[in-house]
Amino acid sequence: MLAIVGTVPDPEFPLLSGEVHIEGDNLCIAGRRAPIRRGTPALLAAAIKTVETLNQPAPFAFLVGDIGLGQGSRLLYEHLTRRLSRFELRTLVFHYLQPDVDWHNKVLFAVDDMPRRPVLIADAGFMYAAKMSGQSAAYDLFTPDAGELAFLADEQAPHPFYTRGFILHEENRVPELIERAYLHENAARYLLVKGDRDYLADRSGVLAEVDHPCEEAMEAIGGTGDMLTGIVSGLIESGMEISRAAVLAARANRLAGFHTKPNPATQVVEIIQMVPRALADLQKAD
Amino acid sequence: MNFLKRGRPKPTFAPNGKDRGILVFDHTSDVIRAEKILQSNGWKIRVMGPPPEIRTGCDLVIEFPLMEKLNILRTIRDAGICPRDAVPVSSPLLQPVDLFHIKDFGRYLMVRAANMKLTIDKETLVIVNVSGGGCPDVPYLAAQMVGKPLAETPAPNEIGHTLCGYALHLAYEEMLRRC
Numbered sequence: 001m002l003a004i005v006g007t008v009p010d011p012e013f014p015l016l017s018g019e020v021h022i023e024g025d026n027l028c029i030a031g032r033r034a035p036i037r038r039g040t041p042a043l044l045a046a047a048i049k050t051v052e053t054l055n056q057p058a059p060f061a062f063l064v065g066d067i068g069l070g071q072g073s074r075l076l077y078e079h080l081t082r083r084l085s086r087f088e089l090r091t092l093v094f095h096y097l098q099p100d101v102d103w104h105n106k107v108l109f110a111v112d113d114m115p116r117r118p119v120l121i122a123d124a125g126f127m128y129a130a131k132m133s134g135q136s137a138a139y140d141l142f143t144p145d146a147g148e149l150a151f152l153a154d155e156q157a158p159h160p161f162y163t164r165g166f167i168l169h170e171e172n173r174v175p176e177l178i179e180r181a182y183l184h185e186n187a188a189r190y191l192l193v194k195g196d197r198d199y200l201a202d203r204s205g206v207l208a209e210v211d212h213p214c215e216e217a218m219e220a221i222g223g224t225g226d227m228l229t230g231i232v233s234g235l236i237e238s239g240m241e242i243s244r245a246a247v248l249a250a251r252a253n254r255l256a257g258f259h260t261k262p263n264p265a266t267q268v269v270e271i272i273q274m275v276p277r278a279l280a281d282l283q284k285a286d
Numbered sequence: 287m288n289f290l291k292r293g294r295p296k297p298t299f300a301p302n303g304k305d306r307g308i309l310v311f312d313h314t315s316d317v318i319r320a321e322k323i324l325q326s327n328g329w330k331i332r333v334m335g336p337p338p339e340i341r342t343g344c345d346l347v348i349e350f351p352l353m354e355k356l357n358i359l360r361t362i363r364d365a366g367i368c369p370r371d372a373v374p375v376s377s378p379l380l381q382p383v384d385l386f387h388i389k390d391f392g393r394y395l396m397v398r399a400a401n402m403k404l405t406i407d408k409e410t411l412v413i414v415n416v417s418g419g420g421c422p423d424v425p426y427l428a429a430q431m432v433g434k435p436l437a438e439t440p441a442p443n444e445i446g447h448t449l450c451g452y453a454l455h456l457a458y459e460e461m462l463r464r465c
Contacts, residue, residue, distance in 0.1 A: 009426035038417070039425035068423025068447030069313065096422050098448070101341070124420030132341070147401045147418065158345070160401035160420075161449040162335045162380040219389070220396045220405040222417035222428050264394035264405045265414035 002059040002237035003087065003118075004047060004230075005080065005126070006040025006095035007072055013065030015075050017083075019058045020044050025269050029061055036269045038223030040095045043123075043230040047093075049275035050234025050252075059234075060089075066098060073098035073125075081106045085113035091237040092118040093229065094126035099159065104129035108138060119236055122188065123229045131186050132158045139188035141242055143229045146174060146195040153177040155184035174199050175206050190242050192232060194225050198250040200243060207243060210250040213258040223268030228253040231275060252278040307352040308379070309362075310340060310371040315447040317346040318455075320362045320369070322443070327361055329354065333452075335380025346449065349379060383453070386460050395464070399456035400449075404431075411436045411465055421448035436465060 004020075016030045026033040027041050036045045040063065047059050062080065066072030076097065084107070092111070104126065111117065122130050123143045130136050131152055144152055147168075151160040154167045167177070174193055178201045181187040193199040196219070197211040218224045232249035236242055255278035260271045311317050317333065324331045329350065336347045350358050355372055362369065383400040390396075394414060396405040402424070405415040412435050416428035423446045431439045442455035 007422040007425075009422070009429055035429075037425060038428055039422075041425075066422040067426040068421060068451055069315070070422075070447075073422060096420060096425065098422055099420070125422065126420075128420055145401075145418065147398075148420070151401070156380070158335065158341050158380070159449045161382055161453050163383060163400070164381075165383070165385055168383065168385055217391065217394075220391065220394065220403060220415050220417060222415050222432075224417070264391050264396065265407060267415075 001057065001087070001089050002047065002051065002091045002093070002233060003062065003089050004040065004044055004059055004093045004095065004233065005062045005076065005097070006043065007066040007076070007097060008034040008041060008063055009039065009067055010034065010065040011067050011072075013063070015064040015072070015079055017062045018060065020048060020061045021058055022048055029063055034063070036272065038268055039226060042223035042226040042268050042272065043093070043095055043233070045269070045272045046227040046230025046275055047234045049272060050231050050279065051237060053276045053279045054234065054238045056234070056238055068098070070098035070100070073100065074103065077103035077107055081110045084110040088115050089118040091121065091233055093121040093123070093233045095226070095229070096124045097126045097129070099125045099129040099132065101129055101133045104133050105135070108135060119242065121229065121233055121236070123226070128159055134185065136186050136188055141190045141192060141232070141246070142188040143192045143194065143225065143232065145225050146193060149174065149177050149181065149191070149193050152186045153180040155186060178206065190246060192228070192246040192250065194228055200246045200250070208247045210247060210254065213254050215254070215257040215262055217262045217264045217266065218257045220264035221262060221266055221268055221271070224253065224257070224271065227256070227268060227272055227275070248282055252282055255281050305352055306349050306375040307355055307372055308334070308336070308375055309348040309350060309358070309369040310336065310373070311347075311369050313447060314346050314449060314452065316367050316369075317348060318443045318446070318452060319365070320348055320367050323362055323365045323367070324348070324350070324358060329358060329361070333382060335382065337375070337377040337379060339377070346452065347379070349375065386457070395461070397457045397461045397464070399460065400453035402450055402453040402457050404454060404457040404461055406436055406461060406465065413439055416454065419450035419454070421450035423447045423451045424454070427451055427454055436461060
C-alpha cells in the first residue's frame with residue numbers, strides 16, 4: 001500500500017486517515033473534501049492519477065489541517081508514532097508538515113517498528129526536518145527543487161531560509177551541490193532534483209538528466225514539484241525500481257506540462273489532469 | 287534571470303557579539319509581530335537564525351542590543367507578545383537569505399526570495415501564482431493571495447507563521463518595490 005502523510009491548509013480540517021479519491025477539483029477522504037491547489041492535495045491527486053493509470057489500489061492518506069501554527073502537524077506526528085507500527089506499507093511519503101526535529105525522530109523510530117520497512121520518500125517540510133536531524137540517509141528518495149538542493153548542500157543551514165549566499169550562487173551547478181549534499185550526509189539514497197533540467201543522482205553522482213519537453217512557466221506554478229513527487233510515489237508503489245520510476249516521473253511531469261500548454265498563471269490542477277495522458281505517451285514510447 | 291542582492295538596513299553591533307542578545311519565541315508568527323512592533327518603535331534589531339542549541343526546525347530569533355533589554359521587553363509585552371526567553375548571544379547566529387531572483391516571463395513577473403516564489407500579471411498586478419516552500423502555511427498563504435491584486439492581498443507577514451511565510455513576505459516586499 002502507498003501511504004502519504006501531509007497537511008491541508010484548513011484549520012478546521014480534522015485528523016483523518018483512509019483511502020483517498022478525486023471528485024472534480026477536490027480530494028475526498030472519510031467524507032471530507034479538500035481543494036486540489038498545491039501542497040499535499042496536489043501530491044495526492046497526482047499519485048491517484050498515476051495509480052489509476054497503472055490499475056493499482058487508491059493511496060491511503062494521513063491528513064490534518066495546519067496553516068503554519070504547527071498544532072495540526074503535532075497531532076499528526078503524535079498519531080503516527082502511536083499507529084504507524086500497525087501498518088504494512090510498501091511506500092511511505094512524508095510531505096508538508098511543520099519541520100520539527102524531535103517529532104521527526106520519533107516518527108522515524110515508529111517506522112523502525114513497522115513489520116516491513118517501506119520505501120521512504122520525503123519532500124517539503126518533512127525533508128527539511130530529516131536533513132536537520134542528520135538522518136537523511138534513512139530515506140530512499142528526496143525530491144528537492146534546485147533551491148532546496150542548495151539547502152541540502154549547506155551543512156549549516158537548518159532551513160532553506162538560511163542557505164548561505166555562496167552556496168546559493170552555485171545553484172546552477174547542480175552536480176557540485178549534489179556531491180556536497182552527499183559529502184555531508186545530507187541526502188537520501190536517491191535525489192530527484194526538480195528544475196529547468198531534472199537530475200537523478202545517488203552517492204556516486206548524477207545517474208540521469210531529463211530536460212525535454214521544457215515548459216519554462218512550470219517554475220512559477222505552485223504544486224508542480226508536489227505533482228512530480230506524487231507521480232514518482234505512484235510508480236514506485238507499482239513495483240518499479242526507484243531509479244527507473246524517478247526518470248519516468250520526471251518525463252511524465254514534463255509531458256503533462258507540455259500537454260497543458262501552461263503560462264505562469266496556470267493552476268496545477270489543470271496539469272494534473274494530463275498525468276494519465278503523459279503516462280500513456282511514455283507507455284507507447286516504451 | 288536577474289540575480290540581485292539588496293542590502294536591508296542593518297543595525298550595528300560590536301564584532302565580538304558581547305553587546306547583543308536574542309529574543310526567543312514559541313512561534314515564528316510571534317517573531318514577525320515583535321519585529322514589526324520593535325521596528326515601528328525605532329529599535330535597532332534584526333531577525334536572525336537561532337544558535338544550534340535551541341533550533342527546532344523552523345525558527346527565527348530577534349537580535350537586539352543587550353543594553354536595551356528591559357525597554358525592548360516592555361515594548362513587546364505591552365503589545366501582548368511574550369518571548370520564551372531573552373538571553374545574551376552565545377554563538378554565531380545564522381543570517382537569513384537576502385538574495386532575490388527575478389524572472390521576467392513577458393506578461394508575468396516572478397520574484398524569488400530563498401525558497402519562495404511570487405508571480406504577478408504585470409498588466410493587472412494580480413497575483414497569479416505562489417510556489418516553492420515546504421512549511422504548512424505555504425498552501426494557506428497561496429489560497430489567500432492568488433487571484434488578488436498585489437495592493438489588496440493580505441501581507442504574508444500578517445497571516446503567515448513560518449520561515450517559508452517570512453521568505454514569501456520578502457518576495458512580496460520586493461514585488462511591491464518593483465511594481
